[in-house]
Amino acid sequence: MTSVSTGLSPEQLQQAARDHLWLHFTRMSGYRDGEVPIIVRGDGCYLEDAHGKRYLDALAGLFAVQIGYSYGEEIGEAAAAQMRELPFYTNWSYAHPRAIELAAEVASLAPGDLNRVFFVSGGSEAVESAWKLARQYYSARGEHHRAAVAQAPTHDYDAERAARYTGERRWKAISRHVAYHGTTMGALSINGIPALRTPFEPLVPEVLHVRNTNRYHRPAAETEEEFTRILLDELQQTIEATGPETVCMVIMEPVQNAGGAFTPPEGYWRGVRELCDRYEILLCADEVITGFGRLGAWFGSERYDIRPDLVTCAKGLSSAYASIGAVIATDRVMEPFLQGERMYTHGITFGGHPVQAAIALKNIEIMRREKIVEHVDEQQDTVRATLEQLLDLPIVGDIRGTGFFYAVELVKDKDTRETFSDEECEELLRGFLTPRMFEAGLICRADDRGDPVIQISPPLIAGQAEWDELVGILGTVLEEAWQRI
Numbered sequence: 157m158t159s160v161s162t163g164l165s166p167e168q169l170q171q172a173a174r175d176h177l178w179l180h181f182t183r184m185s186g187y188r189d190g191e192v193p194i195i196v197r198g199d200g201c202y203l204e205d206a207h208g209k210r211y212l213d214a215l216a217g218l219f220a221v222q223i224g225y226s227y228g229e230e231i232g233e234a235a236a237a238q239m240r241e242l243p244f245y246t247n248w249s250y251a252h253p254r255a256i257e258l259a260a261e262v263a264s265l266a267p268g269d270l271n272r273v274f275f276v277s278g279g280s281e282a283v284e285s286a287w288k289l290a291r292q293y294y295s296a297r298g299e300h301h302r303a304a305v306a307q308a309p310t311h312d313y314d315a316e317r318a319a320r321y322t323g324e325r326r327w328k329a330i331s332r333h334v335a336y337h338g339t340t341m342g343a344l345s346i347n348g349i350p351a352l353r354t355p356f357e358p359l360v361p362e363v364l365h366v367r368n369t370n371r372y373h374r375p376a377a378e379t380e381e382e383f384t385r386i387l388l389d390e391l392q393q394t395i396e397a398t399g400p401e402t403v404c405m406v407i408m409e410p411v412q413n414a415g416g417a418f419t420p421p422e423g424y425w426r427g428v429r430e431l432c433d434r435y436e437i438l439l440c441a442d443e444v445i446t447g448f449g450r451l452g453a454w455f456g457s458e459r460y461d462i463r464p465d466l467v468t469c470a471k472g473l474s475s476a477y478a479s480i481g482a483v484i485a486t487d488r489v490m491e492p493f494l495q496g497e498r499m500y501t502h503g504i505t506f507g508g509h510p511v512q513a514a515i516a517l518k519n520i521e522i523m524r525r526e527k528i529v530e531h532v533d534e535q536q537d538t539v540r541a542t543l544e545q546l547l548d549l550p551i552v553g554d555i556r557g558t559g560f561f562y563a564v565e566l567v568k569d570k571d572t573r574e575t576f577s578d579e580e581c582e583e584l585l586r587g588f589l590t591p592r593m594f595e596a597g598l599i600c601r602a603d604d605r606g607d608p609v610i611q612i613s614p615p616l617i618a619g620q621a622e623w624d625e626l627v628g629i630l631g632t633v634l635e636e637a638w639q640r641i
């Protein structure tokens with residue numbers, strides 16, 4: 157097999173990594189003396205490091221590599237063909253075939269009338285673009301409304317009143333506590349994770365955060381119905397208290413990742429949709445993780461019948477073989493932008509890049525051909541049963557999630573559901589679990605942005621053998637962790 161070589165020896169590569177590469181969300185001090193983990197190749201659900209050691213990738217890169225790592229050849233050919241034909245052109249005022257085809261393909265997969273696709277380079281940009289689009293939608297709609305009223309001779313037109321009625325300048329977003337939506341300033345402001353927000357304050361005005369759907373620490377006697385009611389009441393109160401005419405967007409993931417795969421309780425999405433309709437607020441489903449099969453449907457919005465006005469997606473759109481994301485909008489959201497001189501005043505050089513679009517198209521073709529979404533749907537009950545073996549361990553309090561998207565919550569006391577202190581989390585997650593899992597040949601993420609969880613989200617091609625191996629390694633490492641406590 158030919159390899160893409162830098163000509164550097166393994167030692168030189170390690171030294172250059174230490175000297176020059178700045179890793180994301182990484183305490184670089186740990187690598188002043190310690191070894192930077194260098195992943196050199198992948199196949200199927202597995203990765204290999206610079207020493208030739210193999211790892212089961214139970215995180216699919218970063219919740220992204222739906223088709224696994226073995227389609228480089230086929231996707232590479234599609235990319236090379238596009239490189240030869242048209243290596244770059246822009247979507248600023250112009251179109252090109254791959255962006256058009258991909259937009260049509262995405263629109264055909266997205267539920268309902270989510271028919272309009274605006275391409276970007278990744279998830280944060282998608283969230284950023286959705287918020288800007290939601291803000292501009294109300295002014296565009298307001299102008300449209302004013303123009304319509306002004307043209308109607310029977311109306312005594314009052315611009316002030318019309319502006320108030322349409323909420324012509326809406327700017328606020330509502331998202332949920334502990335939710336992760338990216339790192340650029342707009343997306344960061346939407347994040348509900350204080351530790352990520354605080355260093356960069358003041359942030360973009362103005363985001364309100366409501367409860368997420370974490371049910372594990374709710375009172376035992378509370379019914380699912382009661383829980384849904386509490387969540388929706390709080391959302392309604394938040395909207396009313398801040399002024400509905402100032403809120404342009406509610407943004408939530410179909411299943412929230414940060415905090416650990418919080419699935420929605422029965423009736424939740426129906427209620428959120430009703431509130432957004434009542435107050436004329438756009439509902440955005442952030443499907444950067446859940447889009448493209450992770451929940452056993454092409455979109456989580458379809459699985460939970462969310463009926464969003466906007467969808468943000470990225471990762472799985474190309475199985476992360478390319479850096480491409482998108483905002484998908486309904487016909488209703490598009491409508492005011494189709495009038496007169498109005499436009500969405502936003503653009504990104506690489507949005508809809510032809511090579512990235514060709515890669516995403518090939519990824520979708522492979523996902524269809526290999527029936528990858530169907531595989532997740534069919535396997536999910538077996539997967540859950542396999543994971544639930546971990547519930548026998550004293551440190552495992554909860555296993556939640558759906559599709560190929562799970563979290564294992566770790567607790568100090570299973571009966572009381574007592575969680576670990578910050579110091580214990582630091583020692584347990586960072587000090588022990590993360591390096592120990594890696595040493596044992598398993599890549600998955602120990603996360604303490606909420607209560608401590610292990611996130612499990614392998615490539616969507618994972619079969620029973622990979623799930624068994626994952627649970628085997630994780631079980632052993634969690635037992636060791638318990639011995640240490």
Ligand SMILES: Cc1ncc(COP(=O)(O)O)c(C=O)c1O
Nearest residue numbers: 278279280336337338442444445
């Ligand atoms: C729900 C969600 N939104 C947005 C993002 C940001 O995506 P990116 O890292 O591609 O900017 C992520 C990243 O994990 C995410 O999980």
